[in-house]
Amino acid sequence: MNFKLSRDKAKNRLLICGAYGEGNLGDEAILDCLLDEIYQKTQIPVTVLTREPKKLAKRLCRYAGRDFRAVHSLDPLGIIKELSQSRALILGGGSLLQDVSSKRSLAYYILVLKSAKSAGLSCLLYAAGIGPLSDEKTEKRAMKAVYETAVFAAARDKTSYEKLKKSGMNPDSLVLMTDPAIAVEANINYKNNIDSPYAVIALRKLKGRAKFADEIALFTDFLAEEYNLIPVFAALGPGDEKAAAEIIKKLKTKSGRIISCADAIKTAALIKNSEICISMRLHGLVLAASALAPAVGIAYDPKVSAFCEDMGYPYINTEEITAAALILAARNEIEFGSREKRENKLNELRLINKTATAEMFLKLERIYST
Known part of the structure; x- marks a missing residue:
């Protein structure tokens, strides 16, 4: 046309x-x-x-x-x-x-x-x-x-x-329709300078939820200890770096890092090369889907849970967040998640x-x- x-x-x-x-x-x-x-x-x-x-x-x-x-x-x-x-x-x-x-x-x-x-x-x-x-x-x-x-x-x-x-x-x-960014193709030539296996974590500011931060920190330490994954906090929007820094202060592992993400194609590549993406940000999940990566949603807004349901990703509402719930969801995605099912959903x-x-x-x- x-x-x-x-x-x-x-x-x-x-x-x-x-x-x-x-x-x-x-x-x-x-x-x-x-x-x-x-x-x-x-x-x-x-x-x-x-x-x-x-x-x-x-x-x-x-x-x-x-x-x-x-x-x-x-x-x-x-x-x-x-x-x-x-x-x-x-x-x-x-x-x-x-x-x-x-x-x-x-x-x-x-x-x-x-x-x-x-x-x-x-x-x-x-x-x-x-x-x-x-x-x-x-x-x-x-x-x-x-x-x-x-x-x-x-x-x-x-x-x-x-x-x-x-x-x-x-x-x-x-x-x-669904989010248009589902069409983004990861830049396979993008080098992120992370030499070890890692998990991408995309958080946003959540007011008045101190317990939430504690549970995220416990879960992040589990990923580092159980799967030997470096926690990479992807800042996708305003205030995300501050939210990530608050979690890093609480971690036992000292390998956490923050990456400011301004390019969707490079961010999709960052997620594609990870072991799993844990995201509050809708577009962390959308780009995970476009990259066929395992992911778990943290639903602070109905748009997050709606996309997870469309894509078949597990999600947990912010009010129900515990380290144990995140561990169970992440373990299922990492160990039993089907790339073929994700690809079928993505194509659909x-x-x-x-x-x-x-x-x-x-x-x-x-x-x-x-």
Whole structure:
């Protein structure tokens, strides 16, 4: 597919809005996957709203010849200009319509949807996670905004799909997919300078859970003592290095190290070469899946448990974390986990995404060819 654009060049751009430029590896990986699809399949010039426009433009300099632009997500005049030149908005991916991390971010994304609709843009949701939302009133407000603006939505998990379906969206404009970063291929040439077998552990900050840190430390020491694995803490987002440092202070083993991860392909290679990945971060698990690595999820959010269920990975909710539970799950994965089953699941999820993405591009073709 490489469809032709209409002759109205003054309004032929595509605007993408998500949690970009906020230091989260997973969000940037989603953006990379989406842009690769767009530039492979269309001639549409793209603008991305981001907190770090200069940094993003530099990182994506390979698209400079394709009329790629990056605009600050809090620049109202810049956004108004892009809306006036765009024909469609893609909101996504990820859990943007939630208010656990910030109520202001939910208000922002709803405003972007409504502003795009008012400016005459067709609005599409891509790899959309809905929730968690704090109360029924807030959920109704978010779902009403989607219903009134979106002409297409690809939900990232079954719960989000059901919420979008319940909102009243046309079922023909609604599809199910999984996280786009499942398409990332590990860079087999990447050298991580770790000479001994190791486990990747990807944690995030969890407030008020001192016992949680103690249990993680006990489990990490078990991996070092029982399997002789170096604990490698992968920092995938803001605050992750601090969370890892708190655990390292509690360890008996002195071999723990922290690696700051800014590149999805290299991070997938880091996980691919490990014995196992233990992750609170969704994209630690997504990249483990893409690398066919054994993994255990620590579910602080429904999106983590949902992906683990899709991929067949064991997971433990943060409220139920004990070193013993982690040891049992990790031992089963290391000693009895089936690479063949993981590969079958991965192929299944990639096919689902390929189908969902094709549906989105058919919608874009209709939007941009008229």
